[in-house]
Amino acid sequence: MAKLGDLIGLFRVPADKPDLTESQLRAFSKQIPLLYLILLANTLFVSATHYAVAPAWLTVAMPSGFALICAVRLISWWRMRRMTCDHLQAVQRLRSTVRLVGIFGIAFVTWGFAMYPYGDAFHKAHVVFYMSITTVACVFCLMHVRAAALALILVAIAPTTAFFATRGEPVLAAIAGNNLLVAFAMMFILFTHYRDFAQMISQQGELRRRQQETQKLSDENFRLANRDSLTGMPNRRSFFAAITQRLAAQSDKSFAVGLIDLDGFKAVNDLYGHAAGDELLVEAARRMESLRSPEVSFARLGGDEFGVILTGCTSSERMLALGHELCSLLRLPYVLTGLTVEISASAGLAVFPEAGSTSELLVEHADYALYQAKQQRSGTATIFSGNHAHDIRRLNLIDQTLRNADLEAELSLDYQPIFEPATGRISAFEALARWSNPGLGNVPPILFIKAAERSDLINRLTLALYRRALSDAATWPDDVGLSFNLSARTIASPATVLALTAATVNGGVKASRIDFEVTETAVMADFDQAVQTLTTLRSTGAHIALDDFGSGYSSLGYVHRLPLDKIKIDSGFIADIESNETVRNIVKTIVDLSRNLGLGCVAEGIETARQAEIVRDLGCGLVQGYYFGRPGRPDSFLERSTAAEPWRPALAG
Numbered sequence: 001m002a003k004l005g006d007l008i009g010l011f012r013v014p015a016d017k018p019d020l021t022e023s024q025l026r027a028f029s030k031q032i033p034l035l036y037l038i039l040l041a042n043t044l045f046v047s048a049t050h051y052a053v054a055p056a057w058l059t060v061a062m063p064s065g066f067a068l069i070c071a072v073r074l075i076s077w078w079r080m081r082r083m084t085c086d087h088l089q090a091v092q093r094l095r096s097t098v099r100l101v102g103i104f105g106i107a108f109v110t111w112g113f114a115m116y117p118y119g120d121a122f123h124k125a126h127v128v129f130y131m132s133i134t135t136v137a138c139v140f141c142l143m144h145v146r147a148a149a150l151a152l153i154l155v156a157i158a159p160t161t162a163f164f165a166t167r168g169e170p171v172l173a174a175i176a177g178n179n180l181l182v183a184f185a186m187m188f189i190l191f192t193h194y195r196d197f198a199q200m201i202s203q204q205g206e207l208r209r210r211q212q213e214t215q216k217l218s219d220e221n222f223r224l225a226n227r228d229s230l231t232g233m234p235n236r237r238s239f240f241a242a243i244t245q246r247l248a249a250q251s252d253k254s255f256a257v258g259l260i261d262l263d264g265f266k267a268v269n270d271l272y273g274h275a276a277g278d279e280l281l282v283e284a285a286r287r288m289e290s291l292r293s294p295e296v297s298f299a300r301l302g303g304d305e306f307g308v309i310l311t312g313c314t315s316s317e318r319m320l321a322l323g324h325e326l327c328s329l330l331r332l333p334y335v336l337t338g339l340t341v342e343i344s345a346s347a348g349l350a351v352f353p354e355a356g357s358t359s360e361l362l363v364e365h366a367d368y369a370l371y372q373a374k375q376q377r378s379g380t381a382t383i384f385s386g387n388h389a390h391d392i393r394r395l396n397l398i399d400q401t402l403r404n405a406d407l408e409a410e411l412s413l414d415y416q417p418i419f420e421p422a423t424g425r426i427s428a429f430e431a432l433a434r435w436s437n438p439g440l441g442n443v444p445p446i447l448f449i450k451a452a453e454r455s456d457l458i459n460r461l462t463l464a465l466y467r468r469a470l471s472d473a474a475t476w477p478d479d480v481g482l483s484f485n486l487s488a489r490t491i492a493s494p495a496t497v498l499a500l501t502a503a504t505v506n507g508g509v510k511a512s513r514i515d516f517e518v519t520e521t522a523v524m525a526d527f528d529q530a531v532q533t534l535t536t537l538r539s540t541g542a543h544i545a546l547d548d549f550g551s552g553y554s555s556l557g558y559v560h561r562l563p564l565d566k567i568k569i570d571s572g573f574i575a576d577i578e579s580n581e582t583v584r585n586i587v588k589t590i591v592d593l594s595r596n597l598g599l600g601c602v603a604e605g606i607e608t609a610r611q612a613e614i615v616r617d618l619g620c621g622l623v624q625g626y627y628f629g630r631p632g633r634p635d636s637f638l639e640r641s642t643a644a645e646p647w648r649p650a651l652a653g
Helices: 002-009 018-049 056-079 087-115 121-141 146-165 170-226 236-249 265-272 274-289 316-331 359-376 386-403 445-453 457-473 494-506 520-525 527-538 571-575 581-597 609-617 634-643
Strands: 255-263 296-302 305-310 334-336 339-341 344-352 381-383 411-420 425-437 441-443 481-485 514-519 543-549 566-569 600-603
Touching: 018 056, 018 087, 018 121, 018 170, 056 087, 087 121, 087 146, 121 146, 121 170, 146 170, 170 236, 236 296, 236 305, 236 359, 255 274, 255 316, 255 359, 265 274, 265 339, 265 520, 265 527, 274 296, 274 305, 274 316, 274 334, 274 339, 305 316, 305 344, 316 344, 316 381, 344 359, 359 381, 359 386, 386 445, 386 457, 411 457, 411 634, 425 445, 425 457, 425 634, 441 445, 445 457, 457 481, 457 494, 494 527, 514 520, 514 527, 520 527, 520 543, 527 543, 566 571, 566 581, 571 581, 581 600
Parallel strands: 344 381, 425 481, 481 514, 514 543, 543 566, 566 600
Antiparallel strands: 255 305, 255 344, 296 305, 334 339, 411 425, 425 441
């Protein structure tokens, strides 16, 4: 039964091999015209030679019917030659072909048998030749469809061989033997060809599958290499590649490159954990993607930094409008798992070709514009301008001059007093850096400190200035302290912190007289490192003051985790304290917070008598500002503070 099933299976079109079936159909389709041409031509030739000796229904009617059927089938195949068939359709068409081959084979063989009795020996020989050669030719045309070729051998060659062998003619018997040998040869060729064809298709299919797997892997690798795994946005590599492509493709057209930074993200990440930070980043990315268009595309560059490429119209108005819309969207509250947080965002934009002609320069200038946006604390966009380019050149000049300067000779310090309002006594002096260079003259601190903070040069300045400040403080009364500012880079430098610690221990000034001031921004640059650094400095006996408190972050969430001794209220609050009751309430809250935490509280930036009175009435223990004196030499302040009454404007000098 199994062998019988295998035998029957030879005459079936396999439905479980899609690649093979579809390839058979394609290959067979190319042989169809030749098959019908041979069949019709040979049939017409026999009809012509037998026209005078055989009945008209055999020589005219039946060949005409055959010709019509073959023409209809040929037209049908011709129309479908460009149609795409799925696997099931291919199987159905091939099975139909097998059935039709059987029917056509029986019809043409029967017609040949009917024509054989008519005419002389030459006519009979023509019929014998027709039946043999036509069958062989058609079998070879059907070679790609094994089931159809075997069906034709079965219904054509088998009965033809039997017919010739039983005619009692030795020549016909010999022809029957030849037919039988040819049939076996054709079957051998057929099976070999079909096996090789099927194997080739299988190998091609396997190769295609491997190519697809390779392509899929390549696509996945490309996606991983060019997509951010957290947000799904294009990553830094893809961002720079897009800029480079834009530069190459549109060297004569303007486009803008922008950088976006989430102000306050670091605080969320440190306070609530990386899971909350990741959730915030995903939501921020989703909001940015909502603004995506053919002219606006975004990328995540790393951390809380994103990039944007703006094509088409790059007018200042349009870019600023997009920046305002984006920053407003990112400023909306973030509802995370178990909490709601608020942050802001700043953006810097640089336009090609005005701001640069390379991707590196465009991104660098966009970064500078972002820095300016952050300095303005506006939470909006800034476009890189000619003034910015001038500032960069100025900063680069200052940077190079600083690197080659005689810091010990050129750097100096002025001091601004910090008073106790209850007694009028000077509690401490805040050291403020000054630089006078032979080539540049007196350089404003905001410029040379900014230039130094762009590199580790700030640490050289810090150590030189701190040693100078310790030397000055050693000449002051023992109850007057020194307040010294540290930058984010200094806090992040273990070597510099170690040098500061050594200088504090060996500087000839009691460590308890020293306050190290750090800003919220510096602390949040790397909160854990900041805690470690401040703890190290405090271990010497020095004190830690948090400067510009309330200027940039929701400080209450982390202030208790810092090793603090003082809080300095940001001058921005003091500027509005006379006219804004809400600001007075905020300052009162900070003063009460400091008292409850056992911290000192300094109100900085006092410029009027009314501001001084309000701060005193709110209970602030320490004050400083231009109302009490502009930065200068400590001696003059010390002399006047011992002679003047508390809170007298005469202290301002």
